[in-house]
Amino acid sequence: MMNRMRALALGLLGATSMAVPAFAVDLDITCRCVIGGVNSATAQWLEEKVIPAFEAANPDINVTLNQFGGEDAQLTQQLALDFSTGAGPDISAFDGFLIPAFAAGGQLKSLDELIGDDYANWEGWNHISDGIRSIMSYDGQTYGIGLGTDVRMIFVRKDLMEKAGLPADWQPTSWADVLDAARKLKEAGVEAPLQLNAGVAMGEATTMQGYWMALLGTGEGVTDENGKFIVESQGILDVLNLYKTVYVDEGLGDQRAQLLADGRNRSFANFRDGKTALLVEGDWFYRSVTAPGAEFEVADRDNVMSWAKMPAQEPGAAIRGQDFVSISGGTGFVINPNTDTPQEAWKLLSFMMSQEQMTAFQEYQPGIRSRSDVAIPNSPFLTETSQTLLPLTTARPNDPNYNAVSQEIQRMTEAVVSGELSPEDAMAQYKAAVIGIVGEENTVSLL
Amino acid sequence: MTTEPLATPPKRKTRNFALLSNRAGAAFMLPAGLLVSVFVIVPFFWVIFVSFTNRTLIGATALNPQFVGLGNYLALFDPATFFQRGQFGFSLILTTQFVLASALLGQALLGLLLAWLIQTVPPWIKRITETFVIAAWILPEVVIGFAWFAFLDYDNGTFNMLLESLGLPPGDFLLQQPFWVIVVFNTWRGAAFSMMLFNSAFSSIPPSYFQAADVAGASSWQKFRDIGLPLIRGHIVTDLILITMWTFNTFTPFLLTNGGPSYRTELVSIYNYRVAFQDFQFGKGAAVGVIMMLINLAFALIYLSLGRKRAPK
Numbered sequence: 001m002m003n004r005m006r007a008l009a010l011g012l013l014g015a016t017s018m019a020v021p022a023f024a025v026d027l028d029i030t031c032r033c034v035i036g037g038v039n040s041a042t043a044q045w046l047e048e049k050v051i052p053a054f055e056a057a058n059p060d061i062n063v064t065l066n067q068f069g070g071e072d073a074q075l076t077q078q079l080a081l082d083f084s085t086g087a088g089p090d091i092s093a094f095d096g097f098l099i100p101a102f103a104a105g106g107q108l109k110s111l112d113e114l115i116g117d118d119y120a121n122w123e124g125w126n127h128i129s130d131g132i133r134s135i136m137s138y139d140g141q142t143y144g145i146g147l148g149t150d151v152r153m154i155f156v157r158k159d160l161m162e163k164a165g166l167p168a169d170w171q172p173t174s175w176a177d178v179l180d181a182a183r184k185l186k187e188a189g190v191e192a193p194l195q196l197n198a199g200v201a202m203g204e205a206t207t208m209q210g211y212w213m214a215l216l217g218t219g220e221g222v223t224d225e226n227g228k229f230i231v232e233s234q235g236i237l238d239v240l241n242l243y244k245t246v247y248v249d250e251g252l253g254d255q256r257a258q259l260l261a262d263g264r265n266r267s268f269a270n271f272r273d274g275k276t277a278l279l280v281e282g283d284w285f286y287r288s289v290t291a292p293g294a295e296f297e298v299a300d301r302d303n304v305m306s307w308a309k310m311p312a313q314e315p316g317a318a319i320r321g322q323d324f325v326s327i328s329g330g331t332g333f334v335i336n337p338n339t340d341t342p343q344e345a346w347k348l349l350s351f352m353m354s355q356e357q358m359t360a361f362q363e364y365q366p367g368i369r370s371r372s373d374v375a376i377p378n379s380p381f382l383t384e385t386s387q388t389l390l391p392l393t394t395a396r397p398n399d400p401n402y403n404a405v406s407q408e409i410q411r412m413t414e415a416v417v418s419g420e421l422s423p424e425d426a427m428a429q430y431k432a433a434v435i436g437i438v439g440e441e442n443t444v445s446l447l
Numbered sequence: 448m449t450t451e452p453l454a455t456p457p458k459r460k461t462r463n464f465a466l467l468s469n470r471a472g473a474a475f476m477l478p479a480g481l482l483v484s485v486f487v488i489v490p491f492f493w494v495i496f497v498s499f500t501n502r503t504l505i506g507a508t509a510l511n512p513q514f515v516g517l518g519n520y521l522a523l524f525d526p527a528t529f530f531q532r533g534q535f536g537f538s539l540i541l542t543t544q545f546v547l548a549s550a551l552l553g554q555a556l557l558g559l560l561l562a563w564l565i566q567t568v569p570p571w572i573k574r575i576t577e578t579f580v581i582a583a584w585i586l587p588e589v590v591i592g593f594a595w596f597a598f599l600d601y602d603n604g605t606f607n608m609l610l611e612s613l614g615l616p617p618g619d620f621l622l623q624q625p626f627w628v629i630v631v632f633n634t635w636r637g638a639a640f641s642m643m644l645f646n647s648a649f650s651s652i653p654p655s656y657f658q659a660a661d662v663a664g665a666s667s668w669q670k671f672r673d674i675g676l677p678l679i680r681g682h683i684v685t686d687l688i689l690i691t692m693w694t695f696n697t698f699t700p701f702l703l704t705n706g707g708p709s710y711r712t713e714l715v716s717i718y719n720y721r722v723a724f725q726d727f728q729f730g731k732g733a734a735v736g737v738i739m740m741l742i743n744l745a746f747a748l749i750y751l752s753l754g755r756k757r758a759p760k
Binding site for chain 2: 073077102106199201260261403404411414415418421429436
């Protein structure tokens with residue numbers, strides 16, 4: 001009896017293992033993209049174009065897309081834990097500013113080390129500029145392939161400006177201009193006229209779209225020219241006072257949106273619903289958030305929505321003596337350093353980033369892509385903004401500690417916009433926290 | 448476990464009730480022992496070890512952590528920042544307030560009150576009350592967390608809808624009074640345990656005591672004060688220590704407020720989570736974990752010593 005059972009079990013085991021093709025490989029991709037939700041276009045492109053075409057060309061590889069619907073910071077947390085324990089998807093969407101921290105921590109391997117020749121000889125590198133390639137690089141090594149870069153600006157609701165008696169081609173030249181416009185809008189009945197991101201819940205969107213965009217206007221950056229983190233300065237104080245004016249003293253912005261867990265979506269909804277007229281964001285806001293069919297679609301967008309350059313505190317006071325500022329980042333895809341099948345993962349990643357698939361992506365979400373052989377879409381918005389803002393733009397420090405410092409920046413802004421701390425006290429706590437992260441020798445005080 | 452009768456005649460063999468030989472017993476214990484050491488004892492010492500390093504999850508110190516001695520502990524107890532918002536001392540004080548308000552006052556008092564009241568009501572009211580209170584206790588945390596979040600939401604929450612239908616102004620509770628929200632939440636959530644414990648304690652008091660008091664014309668309050676309370680004193684001490692430990696370690700308020708806004712609900716367990724898994728500072732997070740373990744150990748020792756004092760009677 002026992003022998004028969006054993007024979008049966010062995011037979012079943014053999015039969016099931018025979019049923020699976022000998023060389024089948026499963027690949028997982030994760031991105032913060034959900035069909036019908038956030039970054040819907042990316043999810044649709046992967047699900048409808050990339051995966052079917054790739055599986056048709058490689059019948060022995062099965063690809064699964066994991067649509068992650070949480071916040072950016074939650075995906076970062078997940079990937080940091082997954083990549084350090086040998087788990088996680090084979091390929092993941094990834095924000096370029098995290099590359100240094102992950103690379104230095106061993107959570108990513110350079111493509112040179114992981115892939116080798118196939119990576120070095122990829123045809124795509126002939127069509128991707130060094131500047132774009134550096135977004136997904138650290139210390140001379142490339143860790144992923146970027147989709148493109150972006151620029152930041154003030155998005156404007158023209159209909160609300162008109163209501164407040166402001167010109168349709170409004171272009172502020174100082175912070176005072178922005179505040180004046182916000183005051184007029186408020187008087188005209190616009191509930192929360194200005195959105196400058198703050199607080200912990202928005203994560204890096206607070207640092208990039210809010211803090212950086214203001215700080216650059218004072219002529220400073222987060223680090224000085226030697227790469228030391230600035231922990232005390234007039235610029236930081238001015239930025240924090242700007243936040244205080246907007247959210248605490250004059251109620252020119254939606255304070256709750258900065259404090260709530262889903263505050264960023266709330267700020268988008270405010271813009272869509274005509275409660276906010278001026279919103280500082282990246283071109284992603286145009287390409288994805290307010291695009292037709294998206295959750296925060298702005299009705300009659302072409303007539304209602306325009307953009308303005310973010311001004312310096314005073315004309316000429318911005319970084320490099322500029323009158324206007326912008327900052328750029330970029331996202332792309334990386335390969336899990338612990339994947340069992342790096343060559344297959346690379347095959348998929350390079351396939352996604354091929355000219356054919358990038359061109360297909362333009363149908364879902366027109367944008368300026370990393371590949372120079374992908375045509376620039378016929379979109380006046382994209383061509384104008386990139387031509388105007390790319391010459392003005394700045395990049396974040398390529399530093400493994402940047403992410404941790406950025407979290408402290410988010411906390412500093414939250415302390416001020418919640419009305420809990422004065423700008424001076426918030427900066428003092430920021431100073432102590434940053435010294436704790438990078439050590440006193442890597443910081444500098446400009447006061 | 449074998450227990451020996453106290454007055455055993457000296458000649459009798461001690462292993463009078465063993466089912467297995469020592470060796471067989473050890474063999475049966477081995478798998479469990481291995482599991483416990485792999486999943487409890489080894490991580491325990493690993494956490495203590497990590498707390499002496501500056502290990503992080505990402506960044507340069509992930510691969511090359513350095514030994515920093517007591518550095519993490521000294522930083523946690525640095526007098527210059529200890530009481531600042533978002534620092535260890537701040538969240539320790541917040542947790543103490545939380546335990547006092549929601550466990551010792553909220554859960555224990557509410558539990559005691561409910562247990563006393565349901566002694567005298569008709570059985571069907573007693574059963575309904577028990578069902579509701581216990582339901583609040585046994586429902587999964589995530590379900591409860593989301594339900595409360597949805598209930599208290601400013602824009603679309605049920606509670607504000609009720610207030611407005613009564614003509615009252617809506618309240619932004621999760622942002623304006625986050626601390627009191629989690630206090631009320633934890634009271635609601637945990638009162639069932641105290642109620643059940645006190646209920647069974649009250650039931651163990653012989654009914655004749657109360658009948659005699661009734662004959663003497665005692666009021667309900669007098670019966671409670673002079674008969675009920677003194678006879679369940681031991682249960683009260685047990686209850687207070689257990690709910691203090693549980694409330695000290697609870698993480699569920701995170702589901703309502705994320706520890707915010709601006710650290711205003713950052714209990715030590717949430718602080719520990721943030722340091723270790725949001726800021727990715729494993730070394731510092733491990734140090735917080737070690738301190739929390741010590742605090743829990745103190746509670747556990749008090750609890751055990753009380754139990755031992757009572758047992759020999």
